[in-house]
Amino acid sequence: MCCIFFYVVCLIVFSIAVECQTVHDIANLYNNLTDSYQKEVIPAWNQSLPLEISFAVAPLVMNSFQETEETISLTAAINLVWNDRRLTWEPKIYGNKEHITITTNDIWVPYVYLENGVDELKPIGDDAPFYAILAYNGNVSWTPGGIFKAKCPSNMLKFPFDSQTCEFVFAMWGVQVTDTMYVPMGDAGIMTYFTQNSNWDITNNRQYIKYKDVITEIIFELSIKRQPVYYIVVIIVPTILFALMNPLVFLLPVDSGERVSLGMTILLSYAIFLTIVASSLPASSNPMCLLLFVMILIMVLSGVIVIGVIMTVYYHHEDNIGSINSYLVRFVSCCCCVSYSNECEGSDEEYPEKKQKLTVKHIVKTLDILFMIISYILLIALLIAYLIYVIVK
Ligand SMILES: *[C@@H]1O[C@H](CO)[C@@H](O)[C@H](O)[C@H]1NC(C)=O
Ligand SMILES: *[C@@H]1O[C@H](CO)[C@@H](O)[C@H](O)[C@H]1NC(C)=O
Numbered sequence: 001m002c003c004i005f006f007y008v009v010c011l012i013v014f015s016i017a018v019e020c021q022t023v024h025d026i027a028n029l030y031n032n033l034t035d036s037y038q039k040e041v042i043p044a045w046n047q048s049l050p051l052e053i054s055f056a057v058a059p060l061v062m063n064s065f066q067e068t069e070e071t072i073s074l075t076a077a078i079n080l081v082w083n084d085r086r087l088t089w090e091p092k093i094y095g096n097k098e099h100i101t102i103t104t105n106d107i108w109v110p111y112v113y114l115e116n117g118v119d120e121l122k123p124i125g126d127d128a129p130f131y132a133i134l135a136y137n138g139n140v141s142w143t144p145g146g147i148f149k150a151k152c153p154s155n156m157l158k159f160p161f162d163s164q165t166c167e168f169v170f171a172m173w174g175v176q177v178t179d180t181m182y183v184p185m186g187d188a189g190i191m192t193y194f195t196q197n198s199n200w201d202i203t204n205n206r207q208y209i210k211y212k213d214v215i216t217e218i219i220f221e222l223s224i225k226r227q228p229v230y231y232i233v234v235i236i237v238p239t240i241l242f243a244l245m246n247p248l249v250f251l252l253p254v255d256s257g258e259r260v261s262l263g264m265t266i267l268l269s270y271a272i273f274l275t276i277v278a279s280s281l282p283a284s285s286n287p288m289c290l291l292l293f294v295m296i297l298i299m300v301l302s303g304v305i306v307i308g309v310i311m312t313v314y315y316h317h318e319d320n321i322g323s324i325n326s327y328l329v330r331f332v333s334c335c336c337c338v339s340y341s342n343e344c345e346g347s348d349e350e351y352p353e354k355k356q357k358l359t360v361k362h363i364v365k366t367l368d369i370l371f372m373i374i375s376y377i378l379l380i381a382l383l384i385a386y387l388i389y390v391i392v393k
């Protein structure tokens with residue numbers, strides 16, 4: 001019993017002793033490495049060659065895409081790996097330690113800026129400390145991150161079926177091509193840690209470098225596609241319903257007295273609906289959102305329908321066919337032969353006789369059907385053209 005107790009104590013003491021030794025080792029190592037270290041100097045060992053920095057962008061969270069402000073917000077980290085020969089050691093001397101994880105207070109780290117950011121210009125990793133992994137051969141791997149808000153010129157033509165491509169342009173601002181060289185680690189970013197956004201799908205991402213005058217830029221390109229379901233339910237379906245309901249006012253009997261008021265009600269509710277919707281549609285983009293354009297056209301058609309309704313109501317209350325515009329009567333009598341062919345049978349040639357048979361009621365009814373068909377054709381053509389454009393292209 002006593003022996004076991006002694007054994008356990010022995011074990012604990014021994015393991016603490018080993019650990020202490022290791023921590024001391026590392027502290028020793030750290031002190032030795034940073035003793036005469038100048039963190040202000042770019043660690044290009046051969047000063048006639050640029051310092052090679054490998055990078056990989058790791059998007060973490062896609063926060064938002066503000067179409068009205070044309071900005072995208074992304075939480076991301078950038079893995080930067082470079083070699084600093086002043087930070088090499090012999091692993092054998094320090095208990096075979098090949099890697100150490102340290103804070104970056106005492107060593108050189110690159111100041112990378114988001115060039116097309118909309119917030120203040122400050123180096124990545126400035127607001128929070130990030131650990132770096134140091135290898136015995138002098139390789140430093142540092143992964144600072146932050147919330148990046150970048151300008152993203154957007155094309156809203158096909159909203160809500162749009163996809164956008166946004167660029168995040170990183171650069172060591174003020175450091176010239178001759179001082180540093182970036183090497184992308186792979187063509188695409190690291191998506192392992194990415195959390196999906198329910199409004200946007202990531203369709204593609206790319207990382208590459210671009211030379212611009214005297215500086216080199218790290219470009220991270222993100223292609224995103226909007227999830228349109230919400231907008232389909234809230235905007236497109238009601239729009240189609242309004243549009244399809246509207247021409248039906250021509251079917252209401254004139255004597256019910258509801259015709260004009262129904263037409264007006266639909267027009268007004270559509271106007272209110274458009275006002276509500278317009279606030280969630282992207283404003284002042286170039287080109288303009290096609291959906292908004294279609295909605296305005298539907299509203300104009302709705303206005304035209306009200307005019308048509310007023311016209312038919314007006315004619316309905318005419319007693320005498322002679323007081324109706326003669327061109328209109330002639331036109332309607334032409335159509336009439338088609339729609340009421342039995343009444344016109346055998347009298348195709350004799351125009352005056354036909355006019356005898358034609359009543360105001362016929363004219364109004366023909367106009368109603370004509371207006372309804374024309375407005376349906378226009379509306380459906382408009383909607384189909386829109387849907388085809390948006391889905392096919
Ligand atoms: C590291 O520093 C310790 C003293 O702090 C010294 O004893 C040791 O020799 C140094 N090692 C190397 C490799 O310079
Ligand atoms: C530095 O690089 C140049 C060009 O590659 C080479 O000629 C030179 O020997 C290098 N100097 C050192 C000290 O490695």
Ligand SMILES: *[C@@H]1O[C@H](CO)[C@@H](O)[C@H](O)[C@H]1NC(C)=O
Binds near residue numbers: 082083135137139
């Ligand atoms: C150190 O970096 C160089 C190039 O940057 C790479 O070839 C090498 O594999 C790295 N070594 C370690 C131990 O990571």
